[in-house]
Amino acid sequence: MAWITKPSGSMKIARRDEPYLTPAIAERFTREILPRYEKKQGALLPLLRAVQDQWGWLPWQALTEIAAFLSLKPADVWDTASFYEEYWLEQPGAQGAMSKGKHVIAICRSVACEVCDHSKITDACRDKLGIEVGETTDDGQFTLMELECLGSCDTAPVALIGHTLHENLTPSSILQLISDAKLGKLDDHHHH
Numbered sequence: 001m002a003w004i005t006k007p008s009g010s011m012k013i014a015r016r017d018e019p020y021l022t023p024a025i026a027e028r029f030t031r032e033i034l035p036r037y038e039k040k041q042g043a044l045l046p047l048l049r050a051v052q053d054q055w056g057w058l059p060w061q062a063l064t065e066i067a068a069f070l071s072l073k074p075a076d077v078w079d080t081a082s083f084y085e086e087y088w089l090e091q092p093g094a095q096g097a098m099s100k101g102k103h104v105i106a107i108c109r110s111v112a113c114e115v116c117d118h119s120k121i122t123d124a125c126r127d128k129l130g131i132e133v134g135e136t137t138d139d140g141q142f143t144l145m146e147l148e149c150l151g152s153c154d155t156a157p158v159a160l161i162g163h164t165l166h167e168n169l170t171p172s173s174i175l176q177l178i179s180d181a182k183l184g185k186l187d188d189h190h191h192h
């Protein structure tokens with residue numbers, strides 16, 4: 001099994017050598033679980049569960065490993081994992097980690113988005129919401145995160161809000177989306 005790592009001098013996500021999707025889990029799924037499903041994708045929820053049971057949460061690296069294992073896009077795995085309350089995408093007990101807000105804003109911070117000033121998008125959210133990346137607002141409305149490449153580099157900078165990808169973002173367009181979300185006008189629970 002292999003996945004693509006992106007060497008980036010500014011990458012802030014720790015990518016460790018030891019896989020979260022351990023050989024034991026991979027072996028068990030290949031032998032017992034995958035044959036039960038017509039499509040590999042069917043095993044996504046049980047696999048998220050198995051990896052989370054092993055480590056207590058699902059870091060982004062785990063999602064990319066699961067995506068590679070099931071031949072899915074990392075953004076689609078994220079989409080599913082963030083939909084269900086039971087999956088922890090932040091390390092429980094880490095500073096600022098709380099349960100997920102109603103709206104999860106996940107800004108891409110990989111190379112193409114970085115070049116297109118993704119940090120201005122993050123800063124706009126930070127200022128508007130008064131929280132840091134990885135935190136949730138006190139009212140439980142918004143969680144702010146940064147992720148690696150969402151596979152939409154040609155429309156950078158991009159962010160997922162809930163389950164919808166927003167492209168060609170500017171600080172003012174992301175603030176508008178936050179306002180819409182506050183007013184309940186943002187439909188972020190459907191697939192794009």
Ligand code: FES
Pocket residue numbers: 108109110111112113114148149150151152153154156157158
């Ligand atoms: S780098 Fe942001 S979508 Fe690829």
